[in-house]
Amino acid sequence: xxxxxxxxxxxxxxxxxxxxxxxxxxxxxxxxxxxxxxxxxxxxxxxxxxxxxxxxxxxxxxxxxxxxxxxxxxxxxxxxxxxxxxxxxxxxxxxxxxxxxxxxxxxxxxxxxxxxxxxxxxxxxxxxxxxxxxxxxxxxxxxxxxxxxxxxxxxxxxxxxxxxxxxxxxxxxxxxxxxxxxxxxxxxxxxxxxxxxxxxxxxxxxxxxxxxxxxxxxxxxxxxxxxxxxxxxxxxxxxxxxxxxxxxxxxxxxxxxxxxxxxxxxxxxxxxxxxxx
Amino acid sequence: xxxxxxxxxxxxxxxxxxxxxxxxxxxxxxxxxxxxxxxxxxxxxxxxxxxxxxxxxxxxxxxxxxxxxxxxxxxxxxxxxxxxxxxxxxxxxxxxxxxxxxxxxxxxxxxxxxxxxxxxxxxxxxxxxxxxxxxxxxxxxxxxxxxxxxxxxxxxxxxxxxxxxxxxxxxxxxxxxxxxxxxxxxxxxxxxxxxxxxxxxxxxxxxxxxxxxxxxxxxxxxxxxxxxxxxxxxxxxxxxxxxxxxxxxxxxxxxxxxxxx
Numbered sequence: 001x002x003x004x005x006x007x008x009x010x011x012x013x014x015x016x017x018x019x020x021x022x023x024x025x026x027x028x029x030x031x032x033x034x035x036x037x038x039x040x041x042x043x044x045x046x047x048x049x050x051x052x053x054x055x056x057x058x059x060x061x062x063x064x065x066x067x068x069x070x071x072x073x074x075x076x077x078x079x080x081x082x083x084x085x086x087x088x089x090x091x092x093x094x095x096x097x098x099x100x101x102x103x104x105x106x107x108x109x110x111x112x113x114x115x116x117x118x119x120x121x122x123x124x125x126x127x128x129x130x131x132x133x134x135x136x137x138x139x140x141x142x143x144x145x146x147x148x149x150x151x152x153x154x155x156x157x158x159x160x161x162x163x164x165x166x167x168x169x170x171x172x173x174x175x176x177x178x179x180x181x182x183x184x185x186x187x188x189x190x191x192x193x194x195x196x197x198x199x200x201x202x203x204x205x206x207x208x209x210x211x212x213x214x215x216x217x218x219x220x221x222x223x224x225x226x227x228x229x230x231x232x233x234x235x236x237x238x239x240x241x242x243x244x245x246x247x248x249x250x251x252x253x254x255x256x257x258x259x260x261x262x263x264x265x266x267x268x269x270x271x272x273x274x275x276x277x
Numbered sequence: 278x279x280x281x282x283x284x285x286x287x288x289x290x291x292x293x294x295x296x297x298x299x300x301x302x303x304x305x306x307x308x309x310x311x312x313x314x315x316x317x318x319x320x321x322x323x324x325x326x327x328x329x330x331x332x333x334x335x336x337x338x339x340x341x342x343x344x345x346x347x348x349x350x351x352x353x354x355x356x357x358x359x360x361x362x363x364x365x366x367x368x369x370x371x372x373x374x375x376x377x378x379x380x381x382x383x384x385x386x387x388x389x390x391x392x393x394x395x396x397x398x399x400x401x402x403x404x405x406x407x408x409x410x411x412x413x414x415x416x417x418x419x420x421x422x423x424x425x426x427x428x429x430x431x432x433x434x435x436x437x438x439x440x441x442x443x444x445x446x447x448x449x450x451x452x453x454x455x456x457x458x459x460x461x462x463x464x465x466x467x468x469x470x471x472x473x474x475x476x477x478x479x480x481x482x483x484x485x486x487x488x489x490x491x492x493x494x495x496x497x498x499x500x501x502x503x504x505x506x507x508x509x510x511x512x513x514x515x516x517x518x519x520x521x522x523x524x525x526x527x528x529x530x531x532x533x534x535x536x537x538x
Contacts, residue, residue, distance in 0.1 A: 028374060031373075031374060032374045148392075148393050149392060149393070151383070151384065151387060151390070152387060152392065154376075154380070154384055155384040155387055158376065158381065158384060159365070159384075161337060161365060162363060162365055162436075164336070164337060165335040165336065165337055165358075165361075165363040165365075166358050166363070166385070166387065166388050167356065167358030167388055168387060168388070205374070209373060209374050209375055212375050213375050213377065213418075213420045214375055214376060214377040214380060214418070214420065215374055215375065215376040215377070215380050216380070217375075218374055218375055
């Protein structure tokens with residue numbers, strides 16, 4: 001494997017494994033709660049953080065983390081109040097984030113559009129050794145929380161009202177999930193990109209739920225798909241010179257279409273088998 | 278359990294309660310004391326405040342005035358939620374992620390668990406027992422969506438039983454459920470009554486659970502209009518053959534529910 005001779009590729013592949021593991025682990029709860037687009041919104045907000053990092057010459061990762069976590073907490077608090085105006089508030093937050101990010105980055109010395117593209121859609125050459133350390137720590141936190149407290153996140157996502165009536169700490173658990181989503185968005189920013197991370201949280205899970213018969217199996221299959229498409233996407237990106245985030249997401253969607261076709265044939269056969277002769 | 282609770286305290290006590298949202302009381306001036314071992318049926322037409330009453334008990338709807346006590350403790354200081362099992366009226370299978378009977382029932386056991394700890398053999402036994410009580414033994418690995426509506430309802434009852442609660446609160450457990458499942462449900466509830474579980478159940482049709490009910494409270498427009506023995510007068514019985522069910526959400530209402538009429 002010649003691509004492993006390049007250190008930047010080793011880093012990109014490691015980063016892709018980390019995001020491939022964490023994104024579906026968070027995404028399964030977002031899909032279950034019909035909040036599939038929250039990750040997308042947090043990507044928008046994180047861009048404002050990236051811009052601040054670039055302008056102040058600090059690490060864009062830390063600034064993006066602060067922005068995304070703050071955005072996640074704001075979103076969850078708005079959502080928990082259940083007002084219809086909350087929908088508009090979210091839109092303002094998301095578009096404010098991306099508009100602010102674009103304008104701020106344009107003011108940065110040497111801030112070029114291609115630079116912005118790497119943050120939005122992923123690139124294989126951008127992961128630094130220090131990025132990789134941060135990603136590893138953040139991914140470990142995400143995996144520890146989503147698997148260690150998985151039963152609680154399942155209960156709250158499955159039936160929030162029942163969880164409230166059982167005396168579970170519903171708001172803290174929702175905030176925890178929102179923060180884990182924000183952290184995952186930040187882990188994605190090198191190889192997947194802030195505008196495409198939501199797809200890697202959602203599509204592997206959407207694929208897995210077509211095949212799986214239990215929640216546990218959905219998480220397991222979704223995670224395997226997440227890692228497989230991430231590694232395949234980064235590798236293809238190297239050979240074909242395509243943006244890695246877009247390539248990863250296209251692989252994920254191809255698997256989804258394949259699984260949907262198989263599930264469709266299976267259900268059709270079951271229906272025919274169930275019909276009396 | 279704190280030592281503060283008098284052993285003979287009522288399981289649930291509403292004292293002069295107004296229950297509702299944003300200062301609009303749906304239930305007004307509710308005084309109701311439910312003793313251990315009672316099987317209380319809350320009856321009334323749609324919109325009479327039945328669901329609001331139990332949501333007030335569970336902390337899902339604000340108490341605007343008065344006080345609710347659970348096992349002798351004011352609800353604000355009550356934390357022993359594992360003693361209460363709740364079966365909501367309907368379950369929206371959220372998001373479409375497949376989940377098994379075992380996974381859903383185990384989510385009812387969480388209030389007995391410690392975070393970050395693995396579940397113990399006792400937890401697994403409690404989950405298996407709860408599934409067996411509702412007549413679904415051996416179906417732990419079945420996906421929820423493969424079950425009928427009535428079977429799914431029984432899974433939700435098993436979820437409420439997973440903590441082995443002292444009080445079981447059920448919101449319309451029989452609505453939209455076919456006769457066979459209603460009978461399975463009545464058998465399950467009967468077994469719990471024999472163990473001394475206190476039961477509060479909302480219904481606007483009685484069906485096979487009727488013989489279990491020891492006391493009936495009838496609400497009309499948010500006010501209690503009857504509290505006493507169940508309405509078992511003769512003129513109901515000849516309607517027993519009329520227990521048909523629509524397959525939709527609206528159960529067929531009996532035309533002559535005495536005080537409701």
